[in-house]
Amino acid sequence: GGIPGGKKFKAVQTGGPSGGCIPEELLDLEVGFDELTEAGSMMGSGGMIVMDEDTCMVDVARYFIDFLADESCGKCVPCREGLRQMLKILTKITAGKGKDGDIELLEELSEVAVEASLCALGKSAPNPFLSTLRYFRDEYEAHIKEKRCPACSCRELTSYFIDPDKCQACLICLKKCTAGALDGGKKKIHVIDQEKCTKCGVCFDVCPSRFGAVLKISGEPVPSPIPEEKRLIVRKRKEK
Secondary structure, three states: OOOHOOOOOOEEEOOOEEEEEEEEHHHOOOOOHHHHHOOOEEEEEOOOOEEOOOOOOHHHHHHHHHOOOOOOOOOOOOHHHHHHHHHHHHHHHOOOOOOOOHHHHHHHHHHHHHOOOOOOOHHOOHHHHHHHHHHHHHHHHHHHHHHOOOEEEEEEEEEEEEEEEEOOOHHHEEEEEEEOOOOEEEEEEEEEOOOOOOOOOOOHHOOOOOOOOOOEEEOOOOOOOOOOOOOEEOOOOOOO
């Protein structure tokens, strides 16, 4: 049981798309209508989505607001236009283009949607944002002020780097890279061309766990590649 790969539990989203995200410190919260509502979520459909340390809570809010904006019937302005504007702002934040005042504007749009929407969808739609802001405000601030995704999940804010001390030149990531962004060879430490890299993350996914050579970096410069003359791996032959 538990989180796959032994990763750390981060949050659980309850109640469907209009529900909220409950953090680790509330794991013992009773699953009841009043308890979940007070915590910023809802019972809704009764479904739950468990999230681990690799989940970006800002992107979670963006994802569900995107879904709810598409579900809006469009009859009332607070829901129709409010959700569109919220989605626009959240998308900018996850792309590293957030700015001071975005959080406050999102809060204002949420308040209007909750108070003035005509139906329950519009009134509950801001929950994904409000709950993630309530419990994970530091992630919003990191995206906006530091241009950093703490979970290294947001594509525009994440870069990939191959640790030369761990790379074994196994060729696996080099063969899987469809962008041709990897340079290397047999017995030659692989290097990622940051200009060509599309940040798809395939190299990170396929790198054998016993090596763990591909690293995710966010909010800081990518280290310079090692000199060409130091990339050759000299392997010791096994004695017969």
